[in-house]
Amino acid sequence: MPFWFWVAFHGGVLVVLAIDLFGFKRKAHVVTIEEATIWSVVWVVLSLGFNLLVWKLLGGQVALDFLTGYVVEYSLSVDNIFVFVLIFAYFRVRRKQQHRILLWGIIGALLMRGAMIWLGVELVERFDWILYIFGLFLLLTGVRMLLSRGEEIDLQSNFLLRFFRRKMRVTPNYHGQRFVVKEGGVWMFTPLAVVLLVIDIMDLIFAVDSIPAVFAITQNRFIIYTSNICAIVGLRSLYFVLAHLIHRFIYLKTGLALVLSFVGAKMIAKHFIDIPNWASLVIIVVVLATTIFFSMRATRRRAKWRGVRALRQGSTA
Numbered sequence: 001m002p003f004w005f006w007v008a009f010h011g012g013v014l015v016v017l018a019i020d021l022f023g024f025k026r027k028a029h030v031v032t033i034e035e036a037t038i039w040s041v042v043w044v045v046l047s048l049g050f051n052l053l054v055w056k057l058l059g060g061q062v063a064l065d066f067l068t069g070y071v072v073e074y075s076l077s078v079d080n081i082f083v084f085v086l087i088f089a090y091f092r093v094r095r096k097q098q099h100r101i102l103l104w105g106i107i108g109a110l111l112m113r114g115a116m117i118w119l120g121v122e123l124v125e126r127f128d129w130i131l132y133i134f135g136l137f138l139l140l141t142g143v144r145m146l147l148s149r150g151e152e153i154d155l156q157s158n159f160l161l162r163f164f165r166r167k168m169r170v171t172p173n174y175h176g177q178r179f180v181v182k183e184g185g186v187w188m189f190t191p192l193a194v195v196l197l198v199i200d201i202m203d204l205i206f207a208v209d210s211i212p213a214v215f216a217i218t219q220n221r222f223i224i225y226t227s228n229i230c231a232i233v234g235l236r237s238l239y240f241v242l243a244h245l246i247h248r249f250i251y252l253k254t255g256l257a258l259v260l261s262f263v264g265a266k267m268i269a270k271h272f273i274d275i276p277n278w279a280s281l282v283i284i285v286v287v288l289a290t291t292i293f294f295s296m297r298a299t300r301r302r303a304k305w306r307g308v309r310a311l312r313q314g315s316t317a
Contacts, residue, residue, distance in 0.1 A: 005057075009050070009226060013233060016046065017107065031099050036240030043234030050230065054223075061277075065218040068281040069227030072217065072263065075288050076210040077235045078249075079256055081242050083202050091195045100177045101192065102236040105199040109232050112200065113207050117228060120211060121221045134212035135267025141209055142261030145253060164197060213260065216267040217277055248299040255291030259284050 047070055055063035088098055123130050164170075169188040175181045179193040214224045242249075262283060266275055 006222070009229075012046075012050075013110075013229060016042075017103070017233065031095070031240045033241060033244060036237045039237035040234060040241050043230075043237060047230040047234070050226070054226075062218075062220065062223060064277050064281070065220065066223050066227050068217045068277045068284070069214040069223060070230055071281060071284055072213050072259065073210055073228050073231035074234065075259060075284065076206070076213065076256060077231050077238070078242065078252065080203060080206050080235060081239050082246060082253075083206075084199065084239055085243055085246055087195065087198055087202065091191060091198075093192070093195055094174075097174070097177055097192060099236070099240075101196050101199060102239060105196055105203065106232060106236055108196075108200040109203045109207075110229060112204050113211065113228055113232065114225065116204075116207055116211055117221070117225045120215065121219065121224065124215060124219055131215060131267050131270070134215055135264045135270075138209065138212055138216075138260050138264030139268065140264075142257045142259070142264060145257035145260065148253075164194060170194060209260065212267075213263045216263045216270075217280065249292065249295045250299060251291040251295040252288075255288050258287050258291075262287070 051063055051066050051070070054066050084102070087093075093101065169186065170193075171181060171183065171188050171190050173190075174192055175190045177192065178190055179196065180187055180189055182188070211224075211228065214227060218224060262280075266273075266280065
């Protein structure tokens with residue numbers, strides 16, 4: 001891949017992130033679902049536009065690899081949103097502060113994921129058998145997700161969080177959107193900095209699952225990296241869209257577990273069964289669409305019956 005293409009890609013991502021960070025409503029504000037929806041659409045359109053550019057320059061097969069990888073990463077990033085909701089609730093982060101944390105968290109994720117992808121590609125190029133390890137890891141992760149009962153993450157026992165609080169100076173209260181403040185002539189971190197640290201740590205943990213999944217689709221360094229980044233940069237807007245509806249996606253974790261299991265099985269059986277990427281894309285989309293459909297249907301019925309019971313109780317009161 002020409003060096004200028006790498007530069008152009010990063011330049012485009014940084015420009016749009018800068019517009020998002022500095023160009024619109026620089027003051028802290030509560031992100032409305034309308035604003036988040038617009039930005040989510042913008043990121044998807046930009047990603048599909050980049051996919052079209054890949055198709056023009058590198059051909060249809062490489063473009064299909066990018067699209068499949070993008071869909072896999074974008075769908076798996078939804079799992080991050082469940083955790084972000086828990087983190088913000090645990091630290092009592094005000095809604096108008098969440099935008100800044102997520103944006104800087106995404107910038108940190110770009111750096112960490114870039115390093116992980118580079119390391120993964122180097123390992124695969126030197127030891128191709130490591131793909132079977134990735135596949136087994138993804139398959140076991142998917143099975144574990146299917147068998148889990150939705151246990152919440154225990155942030156109180158997080159080693160790095162406890163270490164940060166014990167070793168670093170942290171103010172007891174928030175100071176607007178600031179990550180560091182000077183109190184009594186001493187620079188101190190604010191709780192917002194702690195939240196940012198936890199967000200990046202959790203993204204790193206989720207990246208261990210999601211990045212190997214793209215290796216089942218392609219080993220092209222550029223496609224793995226760009227599909228991952230395009231999915232991650234849209235995560236901030238997607239959070240504010242789905243945070244209001246997350247309680248309705250009751251079967252989505254099952255869908256994500258099935259996707260991980262399928263991708264892992266594909267990597268393990270690649271020498272015996274050749275599943276083309278277009279078929280993988282169709283399977284993944286169908287699984288996710290089905291779980292979302294039945295989630296919305298089931299929760300709508302529950303809400304309807306709760307409303308009926310409330311009316312009956314009111315009439316007998």
